[in-house]
Amino acid sequence: MEAQRAEFKLKNYRISKSVIEIKNLHLKGEIEVSISLSGKIKEKEEENVYLMIMTVELKNDNDTININVVSDSEFEFNKDMDRKLLENFCTKNAPAIILPYIRAYIGCLTALTEINAVMIPTINVAAMGERFKENISGLQQDAQD
Structure with a gap:
């Protein structure tokens, strides 16, 4: 039986920027999470790659904690993949795959400080x-393609 090749898969990722500022050990107030994403699809004869940059920022209302983490991820996809399916993978699946890595990274780093570990709550990334x-x-492929 031949193994089925994944249509879209994580090739690699790295944390390219990490800033954690803690101005007070007694954190108060709600921590707000914001996520932004940018990406680029590179289609080549030999390899089709989606490069995604995800930025996660956390801060509380009284500005005693500020966390900014940027990750660079690379996904491979089947060149014959339907464009609508590729769009879904790039906008929903890829962020949902990477967010747990960033969540764990932030949780581990903040656990090493004298504050409690800061955990990103569960977020419906697909809705974004x-x-x-x-x-x-x-x-979106150009009409000339």
Whole structure:
């Protein structure tokens, strides 16, 4: 039986920027999470790759904690993949795959400080897909292609 090749898969990722500022050990107030994403699709004869940059920012209302983490991720996809399916993978699946890595990274780093570990709450990243779509170049093929 031949193994089925994944249509879209994580090739690699790295944390390219990490800033954690803690101005007070007694954190108060609600921690707000914001996620932004940009991406680029590179289609080549030998390899089709989606490069995604995800930025996660956390801060509380009285500005005693500020966390900014940027990750660079690379996904491979099947060149014959339907464009609508590729769009869904790039705007919904890819962010949902990477967010747990960032969540664990932030949790581990903040656990090493004298504050409690800061955990990103569960977020419905798929609901943010429409907003993400605007920041991905190469998603819509030109009419000339």
